[in-house]
Amino acid sequence: MRRLSSSLTFFYKRxxxxxxxxxxxxxxxxxxxxxxxxxxDASSQPFLPLLLMPLFMLGVMFLLYRKLxxxxxxxxxxxxxxxxxxxxxEKIRVALRDVMNVNASxxxxxxxxxxxxxxxxRFGRNLTFMPASPRGFMSAFNPDPIATELIxxxxxxxxxxx
Numbered sequence: 642m643r644r645l646s647s648s649l650t651f652f653y654k655r656x657x658x659x660x661x662x663x664x665x666x667x668x669x670x671x672x673x674x675x676x677x678x679x680x681x682d683a684s685s686q687p688f689l690p691l692l693l694m695p696l697f698m699l700g701v702m703f704l705l706y707r708k709l710x711x712x713x714x715x716x717x718x719x720x721x722x723x724x725x726x727x728x729x730x731e732k733i734r735v736a737l738r739d740v741m742n743v744n745a746s747x748x749x750x751x752x753x754x755x756x757x758x759x760x761x762x763r764f765g766r767n768l769t770f771m772p773a774s775p776r777g778f779m780s781a782f783n784p785d786p787i788a789t790e791l792i793x794x795x796x797x798x799x800x801x802x803x
Contacts, residue, residue, distance in 0.1 A: 642725065645754075645787050646717040646770040653751055653771065654710050661702045669695040709749060717770040722798060724756075726768060733763050737791075738798045745772070745788035754788045 672691050716727040724735045735758065742757040756768045772787040 642718045642720045644716065644773060645719050645724075645791075646714065647751070647773045649751070650713055650715055650771050654713055654715075658702060658706055658710070662699065665695045665698045665702075709751065709753070712767075712769050713751075713753070714764065714768060714770045717768070722794075724768075726762075726764065726770075728764055731763060735762060735768070737795050740791070740795045743788055743792045743795060745785040747782065747785065752785060754785060754791070756791070 669691070676691070714726055714728045716725075718725040718727075720734075722737045724737065724740075726733050726735060735756075739759050740756050741759050744755045744757070746753045751771045752774055753769055754772045758766050758768065760766070762768070772785055774785050774787055
């Protein structure tokens with residue numbers, strides 16, 4: 642078996658949001674503390690801008706998480722003509738011949754590969770994962786090698802079944 646998904650998926654899904662929220666709350670707490678311990682009267686300082694920026698940053702994180710990270714699968718492995726998919730402790734096997742379409746994003750961080758299945762699986766009809774692809778500036782403009790390989794394998798299986 643060969644791992645197709647990135648080992649950084651756990652960091653992006655679980656650690657990064659906690660770090661982001663922790664940073665925002667720490668910065669907010671330090672601002673409140675500084676206001677309370679300032680020489681000037683704390684009541685004369687505006688509180689609304691102090692509250693709006695952390696709320697804005699938390700809103701941005703929520704939107705990014707929902708759009709780019711929430712639906713990522715934990716692990717995707719290639720086992721011959723099957724994919725072994727793990728998410729939240731549950732594991733399923735998906736035959737490559739059941740994949741209808743392979744779509745890869747190139748200009749997002751993290752990169753995403755979405756497999757559209759012919760039928761629903763336990764994780765839905767679209768399986769999205771973060772590929773273990775090469776990093777670097779120029780790789781952002783090239784097609785994802787894992788997505789390209791999956792497209793070729795699915796196409797070869799379709800040709801063999803006809």
